[in-house]
Amino acid sequence: MVGRVVRVALVVDEALSRAALALGLETDPRLAVVHRLAGRVEALDRVEPRTVDVLVVEDTLADGTGVEVGLRLQERDPDLAVLLLSGGDASGVVLALRGRAPRPWSHVSRRACPDPGALARAVVAAADGHAVVGPGDAAAAPGRGLGLTAAQDGVLALVAQGLSNRAVAQALGLSPRSVENHLAAVYRALGAGGPDVSPRVLAALAYRAGPAPRAAG
Structure with missing residues (x-):
């Protein structure tokens, strides 16, 4: 990437966050922010193939999810690297897509990695083809302590980002029936069920919360 x-x-x-992040990234002379976009619709409309090297996208957008945006844009441009930016730990997505996405995905938690310089270095590394996982992430621990298999955790990681079963199947190279079977096993493992609340919602909330803290003593 030299030169x-x-x-x-x-x-x-959010406009102020977008402006601050762009300013922080552009303090690094190796980076140029060519698009500052507010959401899914703008991204899919304005990011043309081979005009961008790295997509830095928030995991939750007002009009969709960052995972969906990243997957859609990588379909158009397999050379595009994606760095998912979140307020917490979305590193399970990086594990779920490992070996499936045309370029490695990266994840940085804004809470665990607030330094703009660190984010800029992560973007450069992503452009060089490295899968970056920010400090404080749990990507080294499949299952996130929920008692799930790696395959179940991969499916749940994408479901927790708001993807449909069909989108999960496409992203992971699975059949829709396999995704349904994995989710059924997830619901049983987590005890996610009941007459009033969707087991899908409960499982996604459990994934985002992670394992319950151990009692002291």
């Missing part, structure tokens, strides 16, 4: 400038598309809902 070239990495072109970045930044997709973040």
Whole structure:
């Protein structure tokens, strides 16, 4: 990557956060923010193939999810690297897509990695083809302590990001029936069920919360 400038598309809902992140990234002379976009619709409309090297996208957008945006744009441009930016730990997505996405995905938690310089370095590394997992992430521990298999955890990681069964199947190279079977096993393992609440919602909330803290003593 020596001698070239990495072109970045930044997709973040909130205008002030978007401006601050763009300013922080552009303090690194290796980076140029060529798009500052507010959501899914703008990203899919304006990011053309081979015009961007790294997509930096917030995991939750007002009009969709960052995972969906990243997958859709990588379908158009397999050379595009994706860095998922979240307020917590969405590193399970990186594990779920490992070996499936055309380029490695990266994840940085804004809470665990607030330094703009660290984010800029992560973007450069993503452009170089590395899968970056930010400090404080749990990507090294499949299952996140929920008692799930790696395959079940991969499916749940994408479901927790708001993807449909069909989108999960496409992202992971599975059949829709396999996704349904994995989710049925997840619901049983987590005890997610009941007459009033969707087991899908309960399982996604459990994934996002992670394992319950151990009692002291």
